[in-house]
Amino acid sequence: MLPISEDTKRFLESRELFGWQLGLVRISRLVKAFGHPERRYQVIHVAGTNGKGSTAAMFEAVLRSAGYRTGLYTSPHLVAFNERIRIDGAPIETTIFENLLAGQRPLLEKVSATYFEVLTLMAFAAFAEAGVQVAVIEVGLGGRLDATNIVKPELCVIPSIDLDHQQFLGHTIDRIAVEKAGILKRGAACVIGQMPISAKHEIGWRAKLLDVPLVEAWQHCMLKSLEVAEQGNRLFVATEAKEAKLFHSSLIGRHQVNNTLCVIAGVHALNQRGFRISELALDHGLKNTRWPGRFQVIHARPRLLFDVAHNPAGMRALIETYRQVYPHQRSIVVMGVLEDKDHVNMLRPWQRLAEKIIFCKLQSKRGRAPEELAQEAEKLSIAAEVHHDPLQAIHRAQELAGAHGVVCVTGSHYLVGEALGGLESIRLAF
Numbered sequence: 425m426l427p428i429s430e431d432t433k434r435f436l437e438s439r440e441l442f443g444w445q446l447g448l449v450r451i452s453r454l455v456k457a458f459g460h461p462e463r464r465y466q467v468i469h470v471a472g473t474n475g476k477g478s479t480a481a482m483f484e485a486v487l488r489s490a491g492y493r494t495g496l497y498t499s500p501h502l503v504a505f506n507e508r509i510r511i512d513g514a515p516i517e518t519t520i521f522e523n524l525l526a527g528q529r530p531l532l533e534k535v536s537a538t539y540f541e542v543l544t545l546m547a548f549a550a551f552a553e554a555g556v557q558v559a560v561i562e563v564g565l566g567g568r569l570d571a572t573n574i575v576k577p578e579l580c581v582i583p584s585i586d587l588d589h590q591q592f593l594g595h596t597i598d599r600i601a602v603e604k605a606g607i608l609k610r611g612a613a614c615v616i617g618q619m620p621i622s623a624k625h626e627i628g629w630r631a632k633l634l635d636v637p638l639v640e641a642w643q644h645c646m647l648k649s650l651e652v653a654e655q656g657n658r659l660f661v662a663t664e665a666k667e668a669k670l671f672h673s674s675l676i677g678r679h680q681v682n683n684t685l686c687v688i689a690g691v692h693a694l695n696q697r698g699f700r701i702s703e704l705a706l707d708h709g710l711k712n713t714r715w716p717g718r719f720q721v722i723h724a725r726p727r728l729l730f731d732v733a734h735n736p737a738g739m740r741a742l743i744e745t746y747r748q749v750y751p752h753q754r755s756i757v758v759m760g761v762l763e764d765k766d767h768v769n770m771l772r773p774w775q776r777l778a779e780k781i782i783f784c785k786l787q788s789k790r791g792r793a794p795e796e797l798a799q800e801a802e803k804l805s806i807a808a809e810v811h812h813d814p815l816q817a818i819h820r821a822q823e824l825a826g827a828h829g830v831v832c833v834t835g836s837h838y839l840v841g842e843a844l845g846g847l848e849s850i851r852l853a854f
Contacts, residue, residue, distance in 0.1 A: 674713050
């Protein structure tokens with residue numbers, strides 16, 4: 425795949441200067457100027473604190489297995505921006521993106537469109553041009569005022585709600601739930617996963633107000649048993665209507681069960697609304713979902729584990745899965761964290777599991793200083809080192825782990841993306 429041109433890169437970077445600006449005024453003007461491409465296919469809209477990307481990826485894989493032409497829009501990307509916009513599972517070609525963007529820059533500049541708004545508009549337009557039948561759209565931030573919330577979905581999915589992005593969404597679970605529940609629209613259905621009671625209450629209130637059928641995944645699906653292994657999850661699940669069935673999921677960890685049950689319940693809701701998704705397509709899609717950076721294991725010596733956990737809830741989920749997959753093995757951890765994250769509570773769960781954490785600098789102006797992170801780790805009695813360059817940090821971790829150890833790279837999409845982008849040099853260096 426060709427890299428984007430320097431001209432396009434500079435333009436996108438100029439849009440980053442606007443940062444996060446929540447609101448629907450600019451995107452409303454943009455989709456109108458484009459002839460409302462977001463109305464030319466059915467939409468599944470996915471919000472949530474953790475797990476929304478995994479849930480979206482599973483939905484897309486299931487729909488594709490059922491024979492639908494699919495679009496998938498997620499954020500952020502790991503290695504290349506093309507990953508954010510996928511058609512039938514494949515990242516959009518750079519030439520298609522640049523052709524869509526050509527001629528629209530004056531309008532984008534006139535409305536002061538943000539980086540996320542530009543990519544959202546390009547995703548909507550690319551899906552329409554490709555003749556996509558169903559697009560799975562992941563919310564960028566929050567829900568109510570997120571640029572993606574211009575869509576009119578067939579199904580809304582909210583796998584989880586926890587504390588994150590409090591400076592934008594509020595400092596309590598119920599306030600954050602109000603923002604996430606903002607994706608619900610009259611005429612859609614909604615599936616929710618496990619979450620605090622106060623969050624369920626807020627979503628339930630909005631669902632009732634809009635006459636939206638609300639399905640709780642854990643009531644529709646009963647988990648009978650679970651096996652977590654390096655090869656994936658094996659779930660024995662019974663639904664309201666059928667006997668228990670074995671599902672294989674490529675996504676690993678107990679936390680992925682919540683996301684998987686949301687997909688199973690969501691498929692049932694879609695079939696009730698006229699979709700045709702067989703159990704075979706559901707099982708095939710779950711088994712063949714590919715979602716890099718989510719407990720992704722590279723079988724090298726030592727093993728390399730990549731996970732984009734970037735808040736306390738995500739880190740707890742990562743560590744729980746690690747203990748299940750590698751019950752007798754500690755890890756050498758490579759970590760980078762953004763400034764706005766609760767870094768202390770991201771570090772705390774590693775106290776008994778990390779032999780050492782090597783902190784590095786992120787390729788983001790919002791990255792927290794690795795020296796500060798190392799100081800916090802030492803306060804928690806966690807051995808720490810600092811290597812500013814992420815790839816050098818991983819090389820150092822490989823040396824410390826030895827051939828039979830595990831190196832875990834985590835803390836931020838930025839870090840995992842840079843590591844995956846330099847994977848060959850990482851593997852060859854040891």
